[in-house]
Amino acid sequence: MLILTCPYCGVEADETELAPGGEAHLKRATVGDSDEAFEAYLFDRANPKGVHFERWRHAYGCGKWFLAARHTVTLEVYGTYKAQTPEPTKEIVAAIKKRLPEWEGRG
Amino acid sequence: MKRYSAFAIAREALRYHTGWERAWGNPEPKKRYDVVIVGAGGHGLATAFYLGKNFGITNVAVIEKGWLGGGNTGRNTTIIRSNYLQDPSAAIYEKSRSLYETMSQDVNMNVMFSPRGVIMLAQTHHEVRGYERTAHANALQGVDTTFIGPEKVKELVPIINIDGPRYPVLGGLWQPRGGTARHDAVAWGYARACAGMGMDIIQNCAVQGVETEGGQVKAVNTTKGRIECGKLALVVAGHSSDLAEMAGFRLPIESVALQALVSEPIKPCMDVVVMANTVHGYMSQSDKGEMVIGGGTDGFNNYTQRGSFHHIEETVRALVETFPMISRLKMLRQWGGIVDMTGDRSPIISKTPVGNIFVNCGWGTGGFKAIPGSGWAMAELVAKGEPGPLAAEFGVDRFREGRFIDESVAAGVAH
Numbered sequence: 468m469l470i471l472t473c474p475y476c477g478v479e480a481d482e483t484e485l486a487p488g489g490e491a492h493l494k495r496a497t498v499g500d501s502d503e504a505f506e507a508y509l510f511d512r513a514n515p516k517g518v519h520f521e522r523w524r525h526a527y528g529c530g531k532w533f534l535a536a537r538h539t540v541t542l543e544v545y546g547t548y549k550a551q552t553p554e555p556t557k558e559i560v561a562a563i564k565k566r567l568p569e570w571e572g573r574g
Numbered sequence: 575m576k577r578y579s580a581f582a583i584a585r586e587a588l589r590y591h592t593g594w595e596r597a598w599g600n601p602e603p604k605k606r607y608d609v610v611i612v613g614a615g616g617h618g619l620a621t622a623f624y625l626g627k628n629f630g631i632t633n634v635a636v637i638e639k640g641w642l643g644g645g646n647t648g649r650n651t652t653i654i655r656s657n658y659l660q661d662p663s664a665a666i667y668e669k670s671r672s673l674y675e676t677m678s679q680d681v682n683m684n685v686m687f688s689p690r691g692v693i694m695l696a697q698t699h700h701e702v703r704g705y706e707r708t709a710h711a712n713a714l715q716g717v718d719t720t721f722i723g724p725e726k727v728k729e730l731v732p733i734i735n736i737d738g739p740r741y742p743v744l745g746g747l748w749q750p751r752g753g754t755a756r757h758d759a760v761a762w763g764y765a766r767a768c769a770g771m772g773m774d775i776i777q778n779c780a781v782q783g784v785e786t787e788g789g790q791v792k793a794v795n796t797t798k799g800r801i802e803c804g805k806l807a808l809v810v811a812g813h814s815s816d817l818a819e820m821a822g823f824r825l826p827i828e829s830v831a832l833q834a835l836v837s838e839p840i841k842p843c844m845d846v847v848v849m850a851n852t853v854h855g856y857m858s859q860s861d862k863g864e865m866v867i868g869g870g871t872d873g874f875n876n877y878t879q880r881g882s883f884h885h886i887e888e889t890v891r892a893l894v895e896t897f898p899m900i901s902r903l904k905m906l907r908q909w910g911g912i913v914d915m916t917g918d919r920s921p922i923i924s925k926t927p928v929g930n931i932f933v934n935c936g937w938g939t940g941g942f943k944a945i946p947g948s949g950w951a952m953a954e955l956v957a958k959g960e961p962g963p964l965a966a967e968f969g970v971d972r973f974r975e976g977r978f979i980d981e982s983v984a985a986g987v988a989h
Contacts, residue, residue, distance in 0.1 A: 468882065469874075483884050487873035489828070506974040510826035510917045514815035516877050539829075540877045 469537075474547045476529040488522030491534045492554060492573070516540055518563055518570055520555055523547075536563060575770035578682050597762060598642075598769035603776050603801045607635045609956060610794060610803035612781055612817060614638035615647040616757075616942065617934055618809035619764035619775075620949020621956065623681070626771040628950070629957035634773040635803075636765075637796060639780035643761025646811050649879075649911035650942040651834050651856065651868040653847050655692040655752035657719045659708045660979050662967035663920060664715040669964060670947025674755060677946060683763035685755050686861070692752030692847040693727060695896070697741035701852060705747040719749045733843050738895050741852055754847060754858055760945060784821040790929045791821065805930045807956050812877065812912025814935035823927045825935065826973050827914045831881035832871045832939050833889075835908040837900070839863030844897075853892030857900075865900060867893060871913065871939060881910035913938050917973060919982035923951050923965040932956050933970070 469482040489512075496508035513519070519539050524532050534552060536545040536559050545562045548555075555573065563570055576582065576595060586593050609625060611618045614636045625631040638644075654674055656667035673680070674687050696702040705721055712719040724736045727746045736743035765775050776798065783795040784806070793802040808817045812829040839862050849856035854870045869889035872882050886908060894901045916922060916936040921944070923934050934952040937944055951965035961969065967979060 468884070482874075482882060490875075502974050506826075510973040511824045512815070512826065512828050513824075514828050514875060516813070516816050519875050521874065537874075539875045542876070542878060 469542060469544070471523060471535055471544060471547050473525040473528060473531070474533050474549050475531045476525065478525070478528050480525060480528055484525070484527045486524040486526040488524055488532065491520040491522045513573070518545070518567065518573075520573065522550070575766070597766040598775050601774045601776060603635060603637070603774065603779065603796070603798050606802035606804075607774070608633040608804040609807060610634075610801055610805075611636045611807045611809055612794070613645075613808070613810040614642045614761075614765065614775055614777065615645045615809070615811065616643065616760050616764070616945035617811070617937070617948045617952070618807070619643075619761060619768060620945050621807055621809055621934065621952040622768045622773055622949075623764045624949045624953035625957060626768065626773065627680075628953055631957055632771045632773055634768070635776055635801065636768065636773065637776045637779045637781065637794075637801070639778070639797075641777050642765055642775065643758055646911040646913065646941060647757055647761045647945075649834065649909055650757060651858065651866050652754040652757045652942055653692065653752070653849070653856065653858065653868075654687070654755060654943040655749050655847075656717050656943070657692070657694065657708060657712055657747055657749045657752070658981060659711050660920075660981060661715060662979050663981055664712065664717050666947045666951060666964045666968075667944060668715070668717050669950060670944045671751065673946035673950065677755075677760070677763065681763035681767040683759055683766060685759040685763050687753065687755040689751050689753040690846050691730070691748065691750045692849065693722075693730060693746040693748050695727070695743050695848065695850045695852075696745045696747070697738075697743060697850065697852040699744065702744050705745070708747055717749070718751055719747055722746050722748045730846055731844060731848055733897050733899050734848065735896060735898050740895065741850075743896075752847065757942060760942075764949075781817060781820065784817070784931075786822060786928055789927075791931050805932065805956055807932045807934065807952065809934045809952065811935060811937065811941065812914050814914050814933065818926075818933070821926070821928055821931055825922065825933065825970065826917055827922075827936055828875055829877060829912050829914055830871045830874065831876045831878060831910040832913045833869045833881040833885055833908060833910045835867050835869070835886060835905050836860070837865040837867070837903040838906050840865070840903065843899070848896075850892060850896055853896065855889040855892040855896070857893055857897065864906065865903060871915070877912055879910045879912055913941070915939075918978035918980045920979035921948070921968055922970050923948065923955060923961065923968040924970040925955070925959075925961075926970070930959075
């Protein structure tokens, strides 16, 4: 069972306690943006076979949104971090590189 | 290729079954094909079959990283129905259902199509209204469905509990012409028919790269070498994003695991397919007597073909409430498949940013029922370079234009 540590309350929560929220770090399209920008924001997804940055909510705990880096094939979790983070943090990138030296970064 | 027939069985019986030939070959890839189809699952093989049958294009290779029909074609719950709300969906799924009726004759292999009828249970008042609306829409679309009351549901499915404490059965959407088919035989039948037309089915051949030049595909690089192609069709379900990335574009797809399980075999007790969408479970009985049970998808991206255990628990709990007599059944096997979910839960049959690459994906949790219709529409798109009437609405540009075929809101799908 998938277990993630909530970066806010520190609880190790299994997936039945969490609500998945899809890809993280999407650039929000806004008024005046092109149709392409809206399509990219709403529908285009990286969907990698590898490292995935994603949003989770500690739904049956503290209720807060947070972000996680996880491998979609091995289900290995590289770490979780706070949602107020526009790009993956240095610590999380280092944690991924340590396990996957050949990883080329977020596509 | 020798035809399968009652006469052939008698002839082979007289000579100790020494005359059966291989159903399809195991060729090495040629240098070049007019069309290369990636993915030898139901949809890829059906595309190849109709390219040959409807358009006479037979210089075709279907390449497959694993074994034939070993992905979602071999992992689904084999339900066939066409009771969708939106017109484009009803058109392609009804075409598909009607092609299933004659598939055994068309491909000369018994695919065991069993039009036993499908009930989608209405267990909330919202669902009652939704399915009454779908029945009216289906009447206009020429799809044979009716909304039936709880007594009729009980008559069709004697083992059902219509007075459940949480979700009593308030009625159901009944499609008498829906049913099931033998999933492996669908893949094998198409493969044998394609091989008979001279096409190459190349298994254990994974695509590692797509060579493009000036916005056109030249070749695919595979574990069995470089294969040049005039046109390339990507029909790979859960791995569509991966292949699209090799070709240099993105798709509005997320891959998640969907699970199913079967029980130990028991005596015949239910001769229709029952789907309970509110509680997320559906069940039918196979010819071997196993209860075939489909569950829910994981909510997170996943390529593991396993899925989370708690979904099985939820599905089984819901079905035990709906069918109390199964409470002591033992489950034999559980498995998962990687399904490709789009934003509106409708498929993509489309041109792509690369001129001669075409994609057929996004069937999500309901691809098996669509196999022949999907192949029919995809073959037309690949052969002509432009979508025909069945595929026209399913272009990937609909996500930019806001022209969704929103079956997730219409509750035409099980998830």
